Amino acid sequence: xxxxxxxxxxxxxxxxxxxxxxxxxxxxxxxxxxxxxxxxxxxxxxxxxxxxxxxxxxxxxxxxxxxxxxxxxxxxxxxxxxxxxxxxxxxxxxxxxxxxxxxxxxxxxxxxxxxxxxxxxxxxxxxxxxxxxxxxxxxxxxxxxxxxxxxxxxxxxxxxxxxxxxxxxxxxxxxxxxxxxxxxxxxxxxxxxxxxxxxxxxxxxxxxxxxxxxxxxxxxxxxxxxxxxxxxxxxxxxxxxxxxxxxxxxxxxxxxxxxxxxxxxxxxxxxxxxxxxxxxxxxxxxxxxxxxxxxxxxxxxxxxxxxxxxxxxxxxxxxxxxxxxxxxxxxxxxxxxxxxxxxxxxxxxxxxxxxxxxxxxxxxxxxxxxxxxxxxxxxxxxxxxxxxxxxxxxxxxxxxxxxxxxxxxxxxxxxxxxxxxxxxxxx
Amino acid sequence: xxxxxxxxxxxxxxxxxxxxxxxxxxxxxxxxxxxxxxxxxxxxxxxxxxxxxxxxxxxxxxxxxxxxxxxxxxxxxxx
Numbered sequence: 460x461x462x463x464x465x466x467x468x469x470x471x472x473x474x475x476x477x478x479x480x481x482x483x484x485x486x487x488x489x490x491x492x493x494x495x496x497x498x499x500x501x502x503x504x505x506x507x508x509x510x511x512x513x514x515x516x517x518x519x520x521x522x523x524x525x526x527x528x529x530x531x532x533x534x535x536x537x538x539x540x541x542x543x544x545x546x547x548x549x550x551x552x553x554x555x556x557x558x559x560x561x562x563x564x565x566x567x568x569x570x571x572x573x574x575x576x577x578x579x580x581x582x583x584x585x586x587x588x589x590x591x592x593x594x595x596x597x598x599x600x601x602x603x604x605x606x607x608x609x610x611x612x613x614x615x616x617x618x619x620x621x622x623x624x625x626x627x628x629x630x631x632x633x634x635x636x637x638x639x640x641x642x643x644x645x646x647x648x649x650x651x652x653x654x655x656x657x658x659x660x661x662x663x664x665x666x667x668x669x670x671x672x673x674x675x676x677x678x679x680x681x682x683x684x685x686x687x688x689x690x691x692x693x694x695x696x697x698x699x700x701x702x703x704x705x706x707x708x709x710x711x712x713x714x715x716x717x718x719x720x721x722x723x724x725x726x727x728x729x730x731x732x733x734x735x736x737x738x739x740x741x742x743x744x745x746x747x748x749x750x751x752x753x754x755x756x757x758x759x760x761x762x763x764x765x766x767x768x769x770x771x772x773x774x775x776x777x778x779x780x781x782x783x784x785x786x787x788x789x790x791x792x793x794x795x796x797x798x799x800x801x802x803x804x805x806x807x808x809x810x811x812x813x814x815x816x817x818x819x820x821x822x823x824x825x826x827x828x829x830x831x832x833x834x835x836x837x838x839x840x841x842x843x844x845x846x847x848x849x850x851x852x853x854x855x856x857x858x859x860x861x862x863x864x865x866x867x868x869x870x871x872x873x874x875x876x877x878x879x880x881x882x883x884x885x886x
Numbered sequence: 887x888x889x890x891x892x893x894x895x896x897x898x899x900x901x902x903x904x905x906x907x908x909x910x911x912x913x914x915x916x917x918x919x920x921x922x923x924x925x926x927x928x929x930x931x932x933x934x935x936x937x938x939x940x941x942x943x944x945x946x947x948x949x950x951x952x953x954x955x956x957x958x959x960x961x962x963x964x965x
Binding site (some may be wrong): 537538539540543603606607610611775 | 901902903924925928931934935
């Protein structure tokens with residue numbers, strides 16, 4: 460490793476492992492199968508009673524035996540360690556372990572361990588843990604606060620735990636860019652490999668903000684759907700005229716990124732290549748995108764530039780599409796970018812089935828984009844009954860579509876006006 | 887075994903996730919029972935809570951084994 464900058468272009472980065480924990484299922488194939496079948500992971504909130512809050516629906520990771528796609532936490536985190544970690548770390552560990560084991564990468568030498576890094580982020584981190592600790596302090600029991608409170612809540616601690624578990628001694632980092640976290644983690648980790656800082660990076664995001672503070676906070680910001688409390692499966696409806704806010708989801712998506720020659724040399728299974736990455740800032744408003752989503756436009760444009768391809772080569776777009784008013788602004792930006800090529804592209808929002816996984820959304824959806832390429836199938840946009848506006852872009856309403864997909868683009872945008880786009884290609 | 891010793895043992899089993907048979911009087915929290923420095927801080931807090939005693943930091947630092955904990959708490963309770 461340790462290539463010089465002029466050699467950067469020669470270091471291609473591929474995905475050799477995947478792990479998913481989503482409201483649809485635990486496991487990559489289980490999640491994907493349910494997504495393609497048009498199933499939803501969204502229901503009434505069950506981990507606490509949401510009656511006092513405006514929003515009653517969310518996407519929660521289903522409990523159950525691992526073999527059946529459910530979450531059995533003790534299969535991933537030893538029981539005695541569980542209370543030292545917030546749920547976002549639990550979910551992140553479950554996805555990271557899947558990804559590392561899927562990749563088959565087990566560095567034996569010190570050199571290989573030092574060339575393997577981790578960059579797993581979260582949008583919010585240990586919100587429930589912070590809430591609980593606040594109650595302890597507020598009740599005059601500050602001296603009883605667990606010594607594990609801080610390491611349980613810190614966002615970069617998934618990266619820490621993964622490195623400790625596997626002995627990965629390379630770059631240990633964490634992206635925190637609200638709902639763009641997952642894409643930034645994969646994109647930045649890809650660049651660390653391209654620059655020679657590592658040969659292998661474990662990258663992605665995790666989130667577990669389906670808790671009273673998370674639901675109340677996003678409700679106050681008028682961001683959540685509140686009109687479908689009695690029909691949760693209909694609440695997430697990107698681009699539909701009746702959409703009224705996003706549905707919060709929890710989970711984690713983590714990939715193993717690897718320098719192409721390194722992966723080839725060890726005969727690793729390769730899902731696809733990260734060929735483009737673009738970033739931008741809106742410089743406009745803390746929660747609302749700018750007119751025409753010009754920040755999204757520039758992020759996508761920059762991703763195309765770094766990939767060295769034109770929009771005509773993109774077959775599928777996994778939209779940010781959160782089921783809010785901003786959906787149509789993203790549509791504007793994609794139409795403008797693609798021009799006449801817009802009629803050939805499929806674009807869907809898988810948040811219609813998973814809800815919005817915030818800091819995990821980008822990495823989960825990057826994986827959906829890779830699986831779309833692998834199986835030549837575009838996952839559906841559920842509940843798109845009456846598009847708020849027409850478009851020449853096929854938004855894959857209701858049912859998955861078999862179609863030739865070789866290159867896909869995945870978008871993620873976050874509060875603060877941060878935008879990131881990733882382009883992936885099959886090999 | 888005293889009631890205090892019994893209760894200490896139970897807390898150690900619960901917090902460190904170790905088998906009861908391993909929690910012998912001479913067992914060191916760190917060397918024998920797999921605890922790290924943060925685990926021991928939490929253990930001391932659990933003892934304080936369970937026995938309604940104050941264990942100052944300098945005393946806590948000297949509690950390395952199961953027996954150390956039992957002796958300290960018994961002394962506090964007897965005082």
